[in-house]
Amino acid sequence: MAHGGEGPVQERDVLIVGAGLSGVGAAWHLQHRCPDRSYAILEARAGMGGTWDLFRYPGIRSDSDMYTFGYAFRPWTDGKVFADGPSIRRYVEDTASEAGINRHIRFGRRVTSASWDSATARWTLTADGPDGRETWRARFIMLCSGYYRYDRGYMPEFEGLEDFKGRVIHPQHWPEDTDYAGRRVVVIGSGATAVTLVPAMAESAAHVIMLQRSPTYIAARPQRDAIADFLRKILPGRMAYGLTRIKNIGLAMFFFQLSRRWPGFVKKGVLKQIRAELGADFDVERHFTPRYDPWDQRFCLAPEGDFFQALKSGQASIVTDQIDRFTPEGVRLKSGEVIEADLVIPATGLEMQVGGGIDISVDGAPFTASETITYRGMMLSGVPNAAMAFGYTNASWTLKIDLTCERVCRMLTHMARTGADYAVPVPPGEIETLPLLDFSSGYVQRALPGLPRQGARTxxxxxxxxxxxxxxxxxxxxxxxxxxxRKAGAEAAPASLAAAAE
Structure with missing residues (x-):
């Protein structure tokens, strides 16, 4: 992008980075809880929706129920429990349009740096905009850019990949005009993306093979919520949505606790359901029995059992083995078998990052995420007047985002009432720390060394x-x-974990 001269500094009380599900939700809370605060949303892409605008691969959908994945303040009325990507994108767009949030979004602004100055109690952000570099200043920033890199997904090094004569497409960069009708497709991976791709592509592909190194827990779930449908018939829409939301939150928490306390019991129940779906002749032990306990990684959901239906129909199959190398015809496995393919899709996961990869500094000191500790899962030690949107791993993302936004608005109101200019989390000198996420998923384990830590206590x-x-x-x-x-000009808090412990 060409850079012209920098324009005038644009000021707001609050700057939100990202116009996805989290950013639009943050804007709604600001408008309703802090209506006297000015704000803008800086969005790198040309449209809103974030993840749901970026991912365009076949079958893209939520893996959380929409009654908890939707906003607390705006009922999900589509009826489908697990919505497709375009429907979620429209839901975000409609929310922004109805609330007038879209007037505050500045598209095509990729934030590259954010610098905090305690003397003035202000953040200064630089962004690459359509007409060159822009400078923005704010009292408070909300980082709503998600937890993974938008410019690339995780891609393992496959030996012989350059020899393959077919096509390789990472699902994070799916060309919408891709024609796979009548093609032999291999989807590498066993996570939510693979479980979504297989039944969607099996409808028109010659055959789809899901090639997995190890199995994942997969559970069939209805696409309609019978209780939600009944409540909508007898109650006002918002009340029915609220009650369904409470029910689903409770059920999710119950199942998670059940999995953690009696993993063997839950594992047995999940495998029993899969055997009922696929029949006694299917090798469930080999292809659907993970090495880890339930909820050590996220469950994969198959709406109406579509994944299992694709396997039963013969349109798709599953292979559990390791890749030896690519060949001109396809993929050779460690067992010696060669899977021939026209199209290979490495559904191999994400690359996580904090704050959208923005270069952050506090009073001139560079910010290093791994040297900070999370405060209430929404702020980082030593980083003033900044909140990050980071949802749950064991429940719907939006549940935590709504709470984070409420807390930020409480903080802003408190500072206005008391005359404080900024708020900064400062850990005690002696604090036991733990990894941020207790999750065995590959994308989490790869990212942990570069992520913030968490404390052992509230x-x-x-x-x-x-x-x-x-x-x-x-x-x-x-x-x-x-x-x-604190007031502007007060001594800055230590920006790093190492400094906090001195």
Missing amino acids: PWKTHQNYVLDMLTIRFGRLEDGHLQF
């Missing part, structure tokens, strides 16, 4: 529990001795 522990978070984030004391409220 408020530094990142709870994966909606009810506990709701009580502490929504009603807990703001001045809790860990979040310090």
